Amino acid sequence: MRTANSKRGSFTLEAAIFLPIFIISALTVAYLIKLIAVQENVFHALADETRKAAAEAVFTPYPLFFKGDAVKRITEENGGELENLRIARFDYRYGIGEYTEQIRVTADYDIGVKLPAAVIRDIPVSDTILCRAFVGADNSAAPMSAEELEEEKDSRTVWIFPRSGTKYHGETCSYIVVYPKELILSDNVRKQYAPCKLCDPGSMPAGSLVYCFRSAGKAFHRGDCTSVDRYVIPIELEEAEAKGYTPCLKCGGY
Ligand SMILES: [Zn+2]
Ligand SMILES: [Zn+2]
Known part of the structure; x- marks a missing residue:
């Protein structure tokens, strides 16, 4: 038991x-x-x-x-x-x-x-x-x-005017610093820039293309805003050369 x-x-x-x-x-x-x-x-x-x-x-x-x-x-x-x-x-x-x-x-x-x-x-x-x-x-x-x-290619970014010109520039070239850059609207852009009061881009959905001036003012704009007549976009150097762009005579593309 x-x-x-x-x-x-x-x-x-x-x-x-x-x-x-x-x-x-x-x-x-x-x-x-x-x-x-x-x-x-x-x-x-x-x-x-x-x-x-x-x-x-x-x-x-x-x-x-x-x-x-x-x-x-x-x-x-x-x-x-x-x-x-x-x-x-x-x-x-x-x-x-x-x-x-x-x-x-x-x-x-x-x-x-x-x-x-x-x-x-x-x-x-x-x-x-x-x-x-x-x-x-x-x-x-x-x-x-x-x-x-x-493969992470060793590449360099240059800046071009997609609507006009055949030259590519460095980011600090005086030809491009006064023009707005093209960005994709994200929460980050909304944090960094204020919407322009003229064109009211704040109501645009995320993912829209917007335009931001780097030197003058901290606003972002719609593409058809009167303050956006030309804009610049970043592009891979290799791609710029393949499209026939040549270095800017002032900055040499740097
Ligand atoms: Zn230049
Ligand atoms: Zn605007």
């Missing part, structure tokens, strides 16, 4: 120790599987939005609402799980040398860890998609290989 009792007692003790550990392990594994599923979902939504943007290239030089649409869709599909979602990078139809019409999208976000007593609160995730825009047979070029897309 005594022996049987003590055996049952030791079994109960083992269960009391190991059952909670087993349950916590099983829950943690289930939770990790869920985190992977969330990341897969986000990547799928981002890839699908990028595919649409690539297909739109036939019609548009730049899909203005891409960032907003992508963030909205990813949030709708993964709402409660994500924090600090943003499209950190969206290079659309950029090209280096013979490789043109590339698209690069990077989404950054945190997955909130909702485990009790978890040491980590957020898991930061960064997803990047590289692909080529669909621009039709008339505008075909050699696609870049994956290695070439990922």
